[in-house]
Amino acid sequence: MRQHRIQLAESEMPTRWYNVLHDLPTPPPPVLHPGTGQPVGPDDLAPLFPMALIEQEVTNAQYVEIPGEVLDVYRLWRPSPLYRAYQLEKALGTPARIYYKYEGVSPAGSHKPNTSVPQAFYNARAGIRRLTTETGAGQWGTALAFACAQFGLECEVWQVRASYDQKPYRRMMIETFGGTVHPSPSTLTAAGRAILAEHPDSSGSLGIAISEAVEVAAQHADTNYALGSVLNHVLLHQTVIGEEALLQLARVGETPDLLVGCTGGGSNFGGLMFPFLRERWAGRMSPTIRAVEPTACPSLTQGTYAYDFGDTAGTTPLMKMHTLGHDFVPDPIHAGGLRYHGMSPLVSHLYETGEMEAIAKPQSECFAAGVLFARTEGILPAPEPTHALAAAIEEARRCAETGEEKVILTALCGHGHLDLPAYASYLAGSVTDHEWGDSDTQAALQASLARLPQLS
Amino acid sequence: MRQHRIQLAESEMPTRWYNVLHDLPTPPPPVLHPGTGQPVGPDDLAPLFPMALIEQEVTNAQYVEIPGEVLDVYRLWRPSPLYRAYQLEKALGTPARIYYKYEGVSPAGSHKPNTSVPQAFYNARAGIRRLTTETGAGQWGTALAFACAQFGLECEVWQVRASYDQKPYRRMMIETFGGTVHPSPSTLTAAGRAILAEHPDSSGSLGIAISEAVEVAAQHADTNYALGSVLNHVLLHQTVIGEEALLQLARVGETPDLLVGCTGGGSNFGGLMFPFLRERWAGRMSPTIRAVEPTACPSLTQGTYAYDFGDTAGTTPLMKMHTLGHDFVPDPIHAGGLRYHGMSPLVSHLYETGEMEAIAKPQSECFAAGVLFARTEGILPAPEPTHALAAAIEEARRCAETGEEKVILTALCGHGHLDLPAYASYLAGSVTDHEWGDSDTQAALQASLARLPQLS
Structure with missing residues (x-):
């Protein structure tokens, strides 16, 4: 009998977070103080964060134990389910096997x-x-x-x-x-x-x-x-997603050929991908890892890898990342969680060093994927993960042509129950797409970066 | 280690629906044709329903096989989880053990x-x-x-x-x-x-x-x-809820002392309770079974057990049920699913024959229960099941006083993501409660029933 949901027992929930910093082939550039141009230290962050989180931001340990009190709350919704998308596969007529890791079961309805x-x-x-x-x-x-x-x-x-x-x-x-x-x-x-x-x-x-x-x-x-994304300790906490997905795929004897996830600040993407990168570096699998961003805010595919501020007002430390300029204002697309000018320094570093690839999708293609997914799999996705779904469907359609039986794993990071007006707008034909590349935008990016403090 | 979620394997999903009609100590009164006053037959229903469902409406078989095509779709979200409410119990300081069967994981977000x-x-x-x-x-x-x-x-x-x-x-x-x-x-x-x-x-x-x-x-x-409730075949289909819950409680070695569910048309309630009634009639357990209805629409606790129409316009067959009169218009409380003038004939019959009890709750008490539940268990309940939660919390508080370690199972039939304005209204203090019992309403009920076709 076919199995739609691969559900772990609560006793199989990860008890430690995986720190990708430990295994990176090359270390990422340091975060700098905008005044001194020197790497920031714990004292710079202490007015805002407790020391335990500052330590997690900079630690080089491979794993960090999850406190029992945190596990007790995680248990309200974790381990989250991994699903095989049988109904979607049938609708696509594809020989590909599509899996999705669903974080919409959480109290907030996402990975956050x-x-x-x-x-x-x-x-x-x-x-x-x-x-x-x-x-x-x-x-x-x-x-x-x-x-x-x-x-x-x-x-x-x-x-x-x-x-x-x-x-x-x-x-x-x-x-x-x-x-x-x-x-x-x-x-x-x-x-x-x-x-x-x-x-x-x-x-x-x-x-x-x-x-x-x-x-x-x-x-x-x-x-x-x-802060809810971008920083190292945030991505560290999100690795429970990938650790569970590894166990779940192994449970059904699958090894992924392609992993796809959407990228805004990068925390959902990193959370799923980092444990799979560890496995790839260890030679146990060799999946392609693909980020999907909106054409309206394409920091990886169109941005510059440079030191920039994390916020528009320019009050944060300077991070080396893919950026569209800290004063870039993206079009008001419906995937609000993907409208960020920059990208997590860890994800940026992995992209720059060739460990992963990235593509951009227009939102109308993403909503079409979301509607197909809802009608087949019964889950209404948030606008953000429809970007990953669009890329997964694109690959599955390619497999339908070539006959390849690829194993595709996609991050379904949240439900869209509170995003229904966006779907209504799409169904009414009033969603517009953004074409990137006009010279004004590129000039604005260069001007924005030119206004940054001069670094030695 | 404590286990929050009791999750069945897909292979343990029920493969047949349980038909309570087979085991009822006394048969319920027949459904009557309003023109002839005689029991309705299949031909009366054929213009609206396929023969397979008409057969399920009247069959006396104890079980009905679930078709494989239906099981394939159920598998998108079933078996649904049963949870132990550890965080809620802690907040209440109760020795009671509270379990909830959650149907909000379905595509529509409820048991429907x-x-x-x-x-x-x-x-x-x-x-x-x-x-x-x-x-x-x-x-x-x-x-x-x-x-x-x-x-x-x-x-x-x-x-x-x-x-x-x-x-x-x-x-x-x-x-x-x-x-x-x-x-x-x-x-x-x-x-x-x-x-x-x-x-x-x-x-x-x-x-x-x-x-x-x-x-x-x-x-x-x-x-x-x-039709989404009231009829026998609808309640038949909903018994997958109770069959799963029986297995799940057995998995953790529990026998329920109290089952609570909200009642509108009665399908969520019957779906959970009928399999437990079977077990009680077989002498394998002896739980109290309690329906919870809104004080604004108390068909069981304030209505009359009589033949009445299922719809306001008076176009349906006549059913013997607890009713407030088919032209009764309840206050616009937020639990829209509980604003029905009548009650499933099967649930009405069980209430009339003393197999279950019923209470009514004002909506402000229910919203208070819903907010406490959201903050502790992380699931925002729909306004309808907050009625059951309010009754479960009432019992758990009683246990905190008496020291009884009761096992309480409550039906959490849906999430409230699309009901957030109701919560906002409650938090703003603008939810009002309905006091039942003014003579106008009682007089209207008697007048409504007096207008029915005369039955022999």
């Missing part, structure tokens, strides 16, 4: 709680009383609010004003989990007040929201800041 | 696909090309649209105008699964046009929407009608 839970735990253990963060569409704010509820922390979220007004469901979910949401820019911070003085009707940006959340955290000893 | 899938299958096998149905808030329409996509049927849904306008997310989900949604009353049917002629601004009702869907199905030989 894999890191919000340990971040809340380590902060609570360090005596912190409150966490601040920014959120755009709201996935990360939801995940952090849930994690704070588990460990008795207050959670204060600055949400980009445009999303706050237009996507109220996410805000309601953050509040149901006990979090407080402020539209950003707000009058609660100097950064917010400065923006509002100049632009009273500002619809906000992630950069402004980060500035507000960081400002409040830096001003209060009992308050820290939490 | 358990019956929409076989209904679509049997109709497709009978050569039917299109199914029509009504939907209120939209759960049932979503489930039927998904099932039709699986078997290549068209799906046409008449959605109550008020919900169509106010709850667009469900409509969008139906359309994403490939269904067509009409606001009801519509100009597409004589029933709809008649209402609109008199009330151009009508916000519709379930009764009107049923009339429209039935009218279209009756007029076209290639079109049938599908």
